[in-house]
Amino acid sequence: MGTRFSGDSSALPGGGAIRGDGSMTASGGMGAVERKQTMRVSAIRATSSTDPLIRGSIERRETGPHDVLIKIVWAGVCHSDIHTVHGDWGTVPFPLTVGHEIAGIVQETGSDVTRFAVGDRVGVGTMVNSCGECTNCKAGLEQYCLKGNTQTYGSLDRDGTITQGGYSTHIVVDEHFVLRLPKQIPFEAAAPLLCAGITTYSPLRHWGAGPGKKVAIVGLGGLGHMGVKLAAAMGAEVTVLSRTLKKKDDGLRFGASHYYATSDPETFNQLAGTFDLIVNTVSAELDVDGYLSMLAQDGTLVNVGAPSKPMSLHVQSLLGARRAYAGSATGSIAETQEMLDFCAEHGVAPQVEVIAADQINEAWKRVLSSDVRYRFVIDMSTLS
Ligand SMILES: NC(=O)c1ccc[n+]([C@@H]2O[C@H](COP(=O)([O-])OP(=O)(O)OC[C@H]3O[C@@H](n4cnc5c(N)ncnc54)[C@H](OP(=O)(O)O)[C@@H]3O)[C@@H](O)[C@H]2O)c1
Ligand SMILES: [Zn+2]
Numbered sequence: 444m445g446t447r448f449s450g451d452s453s454a455l456p457g458g459g460a461i462r463g464d465g466s467m468t469a470s471g472g473m474g475a476v477e478r479k480q481t482m483r484v485s486a487i488r489a490t491s492s493t494d495p496l497i498r499g500s501i502e503r504r505e506t507g508p509h510d511v512l513i514k515i516v517w518a519g520v521c522h523s524d525i526h527t528v529h530g531d532w533g534t535v536p537f538p539l540t541v542g543h544e545i546a547g548i549v550q551e552t553g554s555d556v557t558r559f560a561v562g563d564r565v566g567v568g569t570m571v572n573s574c575g576e577c578t579n580c581k582a583g584l585e586q587y588c589l590k591g592n593t594q595t596y597g598s599l600d601r602d603g604t605i606t607q608g609g610y611s612t613h614i615v616v617d618e619h620f621v622l623r624l625p626k627q628i629p630f631e632a633a634a635p636l637l638c639a640g641i642t643t644y645s646p647l648r649h650w651g652a653g654p655g656k657k658v659a660i661v662g663l664g665g666l667g668h669m670g671v672k673l674a675a676a677m678g679a680e681v682t683v684l685s686r687t688l689k690k691k692d693d694g695l696r697f698g699a700s701h702y703y704a705t706s707d708p709e710t711f712n713q714l715a716g717t718f719d720l721i722v723n724t725v726s727a728e729l730d731v732d733g734y735l736s737m738l739a740q741d742g743t744l745v746n747v748g749a750p751s752k753p754m755s756l757h758v759q760s761l762l763g764a765r766r767a768y769a770g771s772a773t774g775s776i777a778e779t780q781e782m783l784d785f786c787a788e789h790g791v792a793p794q795v796e797v798i799a800a801d802q803i804n805e806a807w808k809r810v811l812s813s814d815v816r817y818r819f820v821i822d823m824s825t826l827s
């Protein structure tokens with residue numbers, strides 16, 4: 444069985460049985476709820492872990508009293524979408540529509556919705572629900588819901604179906620999990636903030652990135668380039684640790700002061716004992732000890748990258764300088780709004796490459812070969 448990772452994955456909180464048609468029966472505390480499926484919308488679908496993605500359609504539920512119906516305008520392409528469909532993290536409930544970087548416009552609001560109106564620019568990230576009652580939910584940390592949050596795709600929803608993500612023209616979401624997109628952020632650039640942005644913002648904030656702090660970002664991809672921009676905007680001294688120097692000009696333009704190639708063993712000697720915080724955004728396994736050696740006294744290496752295979756380390760890498768090795772999953776709804784407002788205030792936005800729906804398979808290949816500069820965003824008008 445593959446690794447289950449509840450922050451940004453296809454984990455199915457609450458359990459439940461997958462029927463032959465891919466739908467599910469709810470179990471655990473949630474109970475089965477009758478569902479009225481009123482809207483069939485266009486979507487990009489994965490039917491297996493090896494076949495190309497294809498055009499198709501999915502059902503969206505009726506807009507309930509607390510729901511918002513969103514017309515999706517832009518959908519970011521996260522490496523997690525690829526990990527999920529490829530089965531890197533475990534069983535996949537095919538057919539599945541992935542995508543959890545959603546920017547769109549409110550088209551309809553439920554009778555009890557108070558925070559949004561038709562026409563608003565809104566976003567949805569990696570989760571669409573949580574229990575709302577556990578200690579973490581009550582503390583405003585829905586991403587760490589003790590019952591498992593409901594992920595935007597591949598999760599067991601309250602009504603017993605499997606959630607379907609943002610590579611589609613519309614989505615219906617409880618208003619608590621909907622974010623306001625500040626108008627200062629270019630619309631298409633807002634989408635990747637909902638995962639790549641918050642996933643790097645949250646650990647940078649939690650571990651105190653700011654003036655006087657030396658922060659390294661490992662891997663200059665979708666998450667990595669946001670990590671560089673955000674850490675620099677927070678006032679930290681930022682270093683990029685990339686495999687080669689190919690993207691050095693970009694890294695410096697994004698706000699880094701230093702840029703090193705990790706393919707050069709001398710990098711690890713030169714930077715030994717340097718960083719207060721290292722955020723590892725790499726999608727594959729790394730030599731953890733090598734990166735720990737670059738931490739200063741009391742420094743922390745945080746993994747946000749989620750490779751499929753385990754990584755090992757020598758505890759001696761931690762002991763001598765009281766170093767820590769940690770992980771972090773996306774961010775809460777309140778923190779995501781804080782991040783969006785921070786980006787608006789500081790003029791931070793991802794560098795995106797807009798693609799049409801039919802270019803998605805090519806885009807996934809380019810992500811896998813690290814040929815993405817720096818986030819693909821699907822123009823959803825090309826799907827309808
Ligand atoms: N924790 C969370 O909540 C969360 C949220 C979102 C995504 N993720 C995970 O974060 C990871 C990155 O996502 P992303 O969308 O930013 O992916 P991405 O755009 O593909 O970026 C990953 C970067 O990692 C580096 N890299 C790739 N393969 C490598 C290898 N074999 N060895 C060393 N470095 C390698 C590359 O940087 P260089 O070319 O600069 O070396 C690449 O640009 C994925 O595993 C994703 O699932 C986690
Ligand atoms: Zn993601």
Ligand SMILES: [Zn+2]
Nearest residue numbers: 574577580588
């Ligand atoms: Zn909870």
